[in-house]
Amino acid sequence: MKTAQVQRLAGNIVDLHARRIFPGVVEWSGGVIRRIVPTPGRRYDRQIAPGFVDAHIHIESSMLPPSEFARLAVVHGTVATVSDPHEIANVLGLAGVDFMLRDGARSPLRFNFGVPSCVPATTFETAGAVLGPAAVARLLARPEVHYLSEFMNFPAVLKRAPEAMAKIEAARRRGKPVDGHAPGLRGAAAARYAAAGITTDHECFTLPEARDKIAAGMKILIREGSAAKNFDALAPLLRTHPDRCMFCCDDLHPDLLLRRHLDEHVRRALATGADPCDVLACASLNPVVHYGLDVGLLREGDPADLIVFTGWKNLRVRQTWVRGDLVAREGRSLLPRLPVQPANRFRARPRTADEFRVPARPSRLSVIGAVNGQLVTHHLRLRPASWPARWWRTRGATCSRSRWSTATGHARRSRLGLCAASGCARAPSPPPSHMTRTTSSQSARTTPHSPPPSISSSRTAAGWPSSAAGARRCCRCRSRD
Numbered sequence: 254m255k256t257a258q259v260q261r262l263a264g265n266i267v268d269l270h271a272r273r274i275f276p277g278v279v280e281w282s283g284g285v286i287r288r289i290v291p292t293p294g295r296r297y298d299r300q301i302a303p304g305f306v307d308a309h310i311h312i313e314s315s316m317l318p319p320s321e322f323a324r325l326a327v328v329h330g331t332v333a334t335v336s337d338p339h340e341i342a343n344v345l346g347l348a349g350v351d352f353m354l355r356d357g358a359r360s361p362l363r364f365n366f367g368v369p370s371c372v373p374a375t376t377f378e379t380a381g382a383v384l385g386p387a388a389v390a391r392l393l394a395r396p397e398v399h400y401l402s403e404f405m406n407f408p409a410v411l412k413r414a415p416e417a418m419a420k421i422e423a424a425r426r427r428g429k430p431v432d433g434h435a436p437g438l439r440g441a442a443a444a445r446y447a448a449a450g451i452t453t454d455h456e457c458f459t460l461p462e463a464r465d466k467i468a469a470g471m472k473i474l475i476r477e478g479s480a481a482k483n484f485d486a487l488a489p490l491l492r493t494h495p496d497r498c499m500f501c502c503d504d505l506h507p508d509l510l511l512r513r514h515l516d517e518h519v520r521r522a523l524a525t526g527a528d529p530c531d532v533l534a535c536a537s538l539n540p541v542v543h544y545g546l547d548v549g550l551l552r553e554g555d556p557a558d559l560i561v562f563t564g565w566k567n568l569r570v571r572q573t574w575v576r577g578d579l580v581a582r583e584g585r586s587l588l589p590r591l592p593v594q595p596a597n598r599f600r601a602r603p604r605t606a607d608e609f610r611v612p613a614r615p616s617r618l619s620v621i622g623a624v625n626g627q628l629v630t631h632h633l634r635l636r637p638a639s640w641p642a643r644w645w646r647t648r649g650a651t652c653s654r655s656r657w658s659t660a661t662g663h664a665r666r667s668r669l670g671l672c673a674a675s676g677c678a679r680a681p682s683p684p685p686s687h688m689t690r691t692t693s694s695q696s697a698r699t700t701p702h703s704p705p706p707s708i709s710s711s712r713t714a715a716g717w718p719s720s721a722a723g724a725r726r727c728c729r730c731r732s733r734d
């Protein structure tokens with residue numbers, strides 16, 4: 254029960270709708286803003302603005318349940334997220350989605366969960382769960398789910414595959430947005446993807462790609478997380494298309510979440526010289542409007558979801574308020590830690606090195622070329638190299654006909670994904686137009702002990718186009734994130 258006592262905050266008030274910043278006092282009671290009173294002539298050294306909303310983040314990547322994620326995120330000014338429970342759904346199915354909804358509801362932070370659209374993300378995955386069109390439609394019917402999450406099987410959308418279109422149609426019937434996920438898609442292909450009802454994309458890693466998608470009617474989520482870092486490439490959009498942009502992390506590992514969340518996007522965006530109202534709109538107004546979220550935007554009658562920060566050049570969040578309650582102050586979370594009953598029964602058996610052995614062949618081999626700071630990768634075709642015998646002895650990897658690295662050996666040599674198969678030690682340059690995007694289980698960079706890229710048919714799934722614009726021959730592995 255919210256207190257009826259009137260609370261007041263004075264400061265420079267950021268009005269994103271009127272695009273002005275003015276001195277004033279915000280008054281609220283019962284968690285709702287009752288009055289905003291200008292105080293002309295008064296000078297304040299702090300700003301009051303709407304709280305931040307991460308427009309796309311998988312809470313699971315923080316390795317925390319939602320209630321614990323909230324404890325850390327509010328310190329950085331986060332009052333809400335748009336979250337895809339894809340990771341847990343991929344393993345636990347509906348039970349996983351239910352767990353996220355239940356646990357998230359215990360926290361004042363506004364988790365806005367969507368329905369995972371592609372479970373499993375690829376036909377190669379054996380995580381265990383499947384969410385078909387009927388299950389997706391049932392989830393979309395629930396009022397507590399707000400949208401259809403990233404449609405990463407974009408080739409199926411381009412082909413207008415019935416199962417994919419049934420999921421999208423179920424969302425559209427209920428007026429719920431459909432999120433996109435189409436790394437590298439350009440031009441007519443991007444337009445065809447958007448025309449199916451896809452409204453956003455958070456996978457752009459080049460400016461021209463983002464512009465193509467904006468031209469197709471999509472909104473762009475500028476992502477800067479633990480694995481994928483696209484801020485620098487997309488920052489020019491803040492000047493040219495600020496009303497079409499939002500900020501997101503996608504995946505934020507616990508070490509980074511301790512240090513920052515969207516406050517870092519805002520700091521970096523302000524440092525580019527972008528208009529402060531545009532920057533703050535990308536962090537709050539734009540996702541709230543796009544997804545129709547029940548999150549306050551610092552207007553009379555809105556929920557009191559707001560932050561107090563100091564500085565513009567080196568913005569620091571001092572207070573975070575959710576529904577009129579102070580949830581973080583001066584870098585400390587005021588939310589209690591809640592006991593959580595784990596939802597999963599993860600029983601992985603130990604793996605042996607032999608399970609990661611691949612047959613050597615005299616011909617060229619397919620090798621994943623990782624790109625630092627990106628989820629997209631090169632698809633390299635390299636000849637097996639001759640390696641010093643001692644190299645193999647120390648790693649226990651041998652073969653009779655030719656030699657090439659195990660994934661663990663590969664990863665040990667470099668976090669940049671050196672080309673062990675060719676024997677060279679070069680870091681791949683930024684991705685060309687032909688590239689693939691690996692799942693987390695395929696990325697030597699993010700999972701150093703993951704299996705090596707298979708050279709068998711597992712990377713050439715039937716049904717994937719070999720010539721989709723911007724995603725040509727290498728783009729055979731579906732991905733998540």
Ligand SMILES: [Zn+2]
Pocket residue numbers: 309311337403503733734
């Ligand atoms: Zn994602």
